[in-house]
Amino acid sequence: MRKLRPSGRLRALSGLLAAGALIAGLTGTTAHATESTLRTAPAEIGIQFNPDGDAGQCGGTTGQQWSSNPDFTRPIRIDTDNRSGGCQLAFGIYDPDDTLAGLSLSYRFQASPGGDAGQCGNPGTYQMPIQRFRTFGPSVRIDTDNRAGWCNLAFTVSGRSDVVLDVQFYADGDGGQCVNALPAGQYQSAFAGAPVTVGIDADGRSGGCQLLLRLRRV
Structure with a gap:
């Protein structure tokens, strides 16, 4: 019995279909690779907050913490008074993919005019x-x-001009201890040309001041 052999036209059509499938597969692979390449890790803002005396003055999240948009950091709670020691506070930004190239972000710490500088x-x-x-x-x-x-x-x-630092700063007791505070859940935004300043005046009055930060692109 004679075997049926595909005609030249049929062989050409089969070749075109196979080539099309190969190109489609390669295109899908390339698209996936491109998507993976473009996906970058978000930058994170960090807070380091530790007591150097009576630990009850430095509440909330102590040690190190890091957070990326859309989340704020967890609250740190400042409740210093006449107890021994104080609270050590520092900040940093983790940017593994260099998405914040050109950005400068600073923090300034000083006593209020006429205030006792030994507190700061x-x-x-x-x-x-x-x-x-x-x-x-x-x-x-x-x-x-x-x-x-x-x-x-x-x-x-x-x-x-496309990076903003959101600052939540609120009192959980006597509001006079937290200068420039807003109600819990509200925040001020620092951006190029518009710094944000908060004042810490915790003492023997009830409650303390809570601080949270968020770094985001706009």
Whole structure:
């Protein structure tokens, strides 16, 4: 019995179909590879918060924490008073894929005008390091009590117009201890040309001040 052999036209059509399937497969693979290449890890903002005396003055999340948009960091709670020691506070930015190139973000810590500077340890202006590994800038020390004045903590963004630092700062007791605070859940945004300053005046009055941060692109 003779075997049926495909005609030249049929062989050509089969070849075209096979080539089309191969191209489609390669295109899908390329698209997947391109999508994977374009997917970048989000930058994270970090807070380091530790007591150096009576730990009851430094509540909420102590140690190190990191968070990326759309989440805020977990609250840190500042409730310093006449108890021994204070709270050490520092910030940093983790940017593994260099998505924040050109950004500068700083924090300034100083006593209020006429205030007792001894309440605000290691005053100055410091850069939040923006690195491919998790690290923090210099620590400032909060040791407010019944002495005059308070400590101002200012956040400044520069170098990029598409990056914003959201600052939640609210009182959970006597509101006079938390200068420039808003109700819980509301926030101020620091962006290029518009810094945000909060004042920490915790003392023997009831409650303390809670601080949360979020870094986001706009």
